[in-house]
Amino acid sequence: MTAAERAARFAALHEGGCFALPNAWDAGSARVLAASGAVALATTSAGIAWSLGRRDYAVSLAESLDNARVLIAATDLPVSADLEDGFGPAPEDCAATVRAAAQAGLAGCTIEDTTRDAASPIHGFDDAVARIRAAAVAARALPHPFVLTARAENFLFGRPDLDDTIRRLVAFAEAGADCLYAPALPDMAAIRAVVSAVAPKPVNxxxxxxxxxxxxxxxxxxxxxxxxxxxxxARAAYLHAMELGAAMVAGDLPRLATVPPGAALNAAMRG
Structure with a gap:
């Protein structure tokens, strides 16, 4: 399946209904999730970092795109990438990131309104909108669909302001984002409020x-x-490995007998 075909397939998934988009971090996890019935995959910046032995937010754009290429090669599913803050503060940085993502074969990506500055973690409203607008212009210039998802990160960074979050998401939608996303919304009422505010555009x-x-x-x-x-x-996989490793070191070998055989994993893999 070509990159353009995957991109069109991914865009079509957003046109109706609701689908699960599990996040893979390497070829094996991509194939396991595909075997589980996923219709598309996303990357996870945290999972990529952990797979490299690093903390979250310690991955470069080049490393993120290299990881995306691994996932794309592992299955025939469309892949969307978690591209954090767009890997730069300026609107043109975000536009360049979208172009690079499409060139890597991705069907979409997410860009956050974060700054990587702990003292001031969220971009000002006007700057945040300008960044998404530039990313959207770059996406629309591509020869095939590309689902640009704009993320408002208030609730992940100690700013539980639903009104400001909705204001940002509405502005991102008006600036050309295809999908809107505010992680860690507190309750179903907040989720319904976001969906209503940006309708008819899809919400992640x-x-x-x-x-x-x-x-x-x-x-x-x-x-x-x-x-x-x-x-x-990814967190579940690594934490489970930590638990089993600790049990083994402590001498609790019977604890490891609870792990199922590898037949299902082998069936999901190739070669």
Whole structure:
């Protein structure tokens, strides 16, 4: 399947209904998630960093795109990349990142309104909108669809201001973003408010409300079109490895007997 075909397929997934978008971090995880029935995949910046033995937000654009190429080669599914803050503060940085993402074969990407500055972690409103506008112009200049997702990060950075979050998402939609995303919304009422504010454009939700996760069907009923996992699946894999490693070192070898055989994993792999 060509990059253009994957991109068209990914764009079509946003036109109706609600789909799960699990986040992979290497070829093996991509194939396992594809075998689980995923219709598309996303990358996870946290998962990439952990796979390199680093903390989150310690990956370059080149490394992110190299990882994306691995995922693209591993399956026939469309892949969207978590490209953090667009890898630069200026609008042109975001535009260049979108062009590089498309050249790598990605079907879409997300760009956050974060700054990488702990003292002032969120871009000012006008700057944030200008960055998404430039990214959208770059996306629309491509010869095939490219789903640009704009993220408002207030709730992840200690700014639980729903009104400002919605204001940003509405402005991002008006600036040309194809999909809107505010991670860590507190409850279903907030999710419904976001969906209503940016309609008819699709909304991505990170797993569900922080008040407690709900079935995918409940999010679909609220108008959500896409549900991603962020770094959760990668986190689960690494934390489970930590638990089993600690049990082994402590001498609790029977604990390792709880792990299923590798037949299902082998079936999901190639070669």
């Amino acid at each position: 939700v990170l797993l569900g409300p922080r008040a407690g996760l709900v079935p995918l069907a409940d999010l679909a009923a609220a108008g959500v079109r896409r549900v991603s996992a962020g770094g959760l699946i």
